[in-house]
Amino acid sequence: MKFYNREKEISLLREVAENATSSAQMTFMVGRRRIGKTSLMLEVFKAENYVYLFIARKNEAVLCNELISEIQLKLDLPIYGEIKSFKQVFQILMDYSRRHSFTLIIDEFQELQNINPSIYSDMQHIWDSTKEKSKINLLVCGSIYSMMTRIFENSKEPLFGRATQRIHLKPFNIHCLKQILGEQYPTYTAEDLLAFYLFTGGVAKYVELIIQAKAFTKEAIIDVVLAENSIFLDEGKNVLIEELGKEYGNYFSILSLIASGKTSRVEIESIMEMQTGGFLKRLESEYYLVKRIRPILAKPNTRKLKYAIEDNFLSFWFRFIFKNKSAVEMGNLSYIKEVLERDYKTYSGLILEKYFTEKLSQEKKYNQVGRYWEKANQNEIDIVAVNDIEKKVVFAEVKRQKGNISLSKLKTKSLKLQQQFNGYTFSFKALSLEDM
Structure with missing residues (x-):
């Protein structure tokens, strides 16, 4: 390559x-x-x-x-x-x-x-x-x-x-991933691009392995990642165990919960039945594996915090490989494929949100790009992009299929947040696979 x-x-x-x-x-x-x-x-x-x-x-x-x-x-x-x-x-x-x-x-x-x-x-x-x-x-x-x-x-x-x-040194950005995939497989679909982004996260070695295998479609990429003797199966352990040290078991459990949608500290601690504040702090500030997400415009000391795994591949690995490690150890990779196929639309929808957040950030048009939600996760908005110089705010809903997005509901959900942008103009976007 x-x-x-x-x-x-x-x-x-x-x-x-x-x-x-x-x-x-x-x-x-x-x-x-x-x-x-x-x-x-x-x-x-x-x-x-x-x-x-x-x-x-x-x-x-x-x-x-x-x-x-x-x-x-x-x-x-x-x-x-x-x-x-x-x-x-x-x-x-x-x-x-x-x-x-x-x-x-x-x-x-x-x-x-x-x-x-x-x-x-x-x-x-x-x-x-x-x-x-x-x-x-x-x-x-x-x-x-x-x-x-x-x-x-x-x-x-x-x-x-x-x-x-x-x-x-950071992963390849989405512009580069599109360039690589386009040069290797000009007829790629949005589904193929999303899978390429989801499984590699722009990590050079993973991109190289996928390209070398000529796995350019979603189905082919999954076959390579979940193949017998695939290096991807043990990659999470290989990348992180030495980094995280002797307490890696607790760290792995936390990362697996975050990848599975348990993104608040309260949710994590209720399942693990232990205090996780120190672990989460180190995962964020020392190991740079997770980041705290707070609603846009929220105060730094807000308790409305969620956690996300920064690395796309590690998020996938903890969600599907580590969580089902017994099946992996038994060599039952067909089971992992069934679970992935069952959950793929929901999980890839979350990665699609991350894709568009990254895309808007790289456009250099906004000084803030983030998410929004209110108490008890009410009025969640996938993306809010702010340009304070031009006094413009973009509210975006992200779903795999554009037909599943209601801009009228998006406008209603944004009403309370709009009040904090006095004098700004607002636009509303429906972002889907076809907009990648």
Whole structure:
């Protein structure tokens, strides 16, 4: 699959590399597993003088022996004596960068913590003492989001404040997904596009796997995702267990409930019979897996809160795979398909709402795009988009079929909210599959 949609990141990485020819640069890149961090860096620097070091969790001396072999191969740099610590490896590279400008990519950077916790302090001392005369372009990335942000953004950590650039790599947006699907399968339907968005969420690896399988229709995508030995079946565990740590069981239960429509803290706690405030806070602010949703214009301290899983694929995985893990473990994937087929219209309708919310946000016409509901979930409105400069508000109802939308009911539901927009003009939209 060709390279898509990273123009801004590519431009920034090249600008940083240019700056590194005169002064040392340190960039850290974050983003969920499978998002394409490594592919992006190798794509940008494939024609440049670079060293790529992958940090595997193993004995430090063994790892360093492997890294030194890679460095000698790429830089034609003679290295003498036994190198048994990462501190020595980094010192060699920083000394080399005084004479030569080059790019150093360190992948799975957070694993150094498990190999030797003192490495980050060693790197800090070497960086601080060498950077003024160095011409290194240091790029580090890792697949455990919380650890990577803590390493560089926690004021108690040695490398806090050392990075000169931060890149948060996000999923492909809907414009890019339409481009990819259109190039591969020009006759795709809205149903196909919705399925492509629902199952991949714009995550580069999932998009690549679907394209490689030539699964361009809703039915074909489902067959690939729920195939025997499909990597998608264990993907939620593979992506999250290490991230969430030893309490992953409680986190998984919460995420499964949210994915199944239990979106308020009260609902979650009534089922789990335990306090979940701390778990929800960490899922939002530390792991970036869920977000709090409050009615548009609601005060920040409102209790009318709902939670949503940010990642489309993980939402699907917790709703259909994890919830039915017994059937998966028995190899009864036909059962999962039956459940998915039964619930697909309802579930995909919710994802369609997210699609249009993202679409309106990306149009850059509005300063607020959100949902609205009143006490006891009365007068729910799927999308409210506000432009405070032009004093315009768009109210939108989203359903799979346009014929199921009543604009007159939408207008009635919005009456109370309209009162908070004195002097604004209002428009009402019916958004469905045909508007994708």
